[in-house]
Every structure is written in structure tokens, then in C-alpha cells.
Amino acid sequence: MKAMRDAMKSLAAMANGKAAFDRAAVGVAANAIREKSGAAMMQLFPEGxxxxxxxxxxxxxxxxxxxxxxxxxxxxxxxxxxxxxxPAALKKALGEVAGVCKDCHNRFRSR
Ligand code: HEC
Known part of the structure; x- marks a missing residue:
């Protein structure tokens, strides 16, 4: 989860013009999130x-x-x-990704 937060931060900097837009860097960050999502994420939460x-x-x-x-x-x-x-397209996509993070945290995280 922390790796995902860091990736989101670097993506946000590029989307907001605080860092140079670099598709390779976007790919690296997107990959970091992808690697921690889906089945990998589910494995982090064994029952109990x-x-x-x-x-x-x-x-x-x-x-x-x-x-x-x-x-x-x-x-x-x-x-x-x-x-x-x-950057504008990245910003839009980032908003949608952040919505998924938030939605899950609202439902499944205690704070
Ligand atoms: C499918 C559900 C789900 C999604 C999607 C999700 N999270 Fe989480 N996240 C959790 C849960 C549950 C916790 C609490 C984990 C714990 O305390 O063991 C958590 C905790 C965290 C934490 C607290 C630190 C930590 O390591 O426990 C951070 C930061 C975080 N998530 C970032 C993100 C980001 C950024 C995204 C989107 C890119 C995201 N999460 C997407 C379920 C999710």
C-alpha cells in the first residue's frame, strides 16, 4: 500500500505540472500500482x-x-x-484511480 501511495504521488506531480511529464516514469509508477493490486492485493489479506x-x-x-x-x-x-x-489525460485517469483507492478504504479500512 505504501508503494502505491508513493506511485500516486509521483503521478500526481506529473499530472499537476510539478514534475516533467514523462511517459516512461508514468509506466513505472502505473506498474508499481498494478503489481500490488488484483490477485496480489487479495493475497495480502488472508482470512483472520x-x-x-x-x-x-x-x-x-x-x-x-x-x-x-x-x-x-x-x-x-x-x-x-x-x-x-x-498531463490532462493523466490527471483524469489519476482521479479515477484515486476514486477506486478511496472507495475501498471507505468500505474496508477502519480509518
Ligand atoms: C480493494 C481494496 C483496496 C484498494 C483498491 C486500495 N486499498 Fe489501500 N488499503 C486497503 C486496506 C484494507 C487497508 C488497511 C490495511 C491494514 O491496515 O492492514 C489499506 C491501507 C492503505 C494505506 C495505509 C498504509 C498501509 O500500508 O497499511 C495506504 C497508504 C494505502 N492503503 C494506499 C492505497 C492507494 C494509494 C490505493 C490506490 C492506488 C489503495 N490503497 C487502494 C484496501 C485497499
Missing amino acids: STQHPSEALPKIWTDWPGFEFGAKTLEMRTGQLTAAEE
């Missing part, structure tokens, strides 16, 4: 892992299809990041 200090809500396991949907949607949306050819 709330026993460890964690902000993960038990709802993850009672609504596994909802969680799986979020993880897979995130994986899919990273494709829109890679497809962005200029």
Missing part, C-alpha cells in the same frame, strides 16, 4: 489477518466479492494511466 495490528476491517472477509472487485478494478484502471499521453 485482523489479529495483527491492522486497519483492515473484518468486512473484507464477509464481503470478499466486494473486496475482490475493488482490487481487480484497481488493476484494470492502471491501464488508463499507462495510456495517458499528456
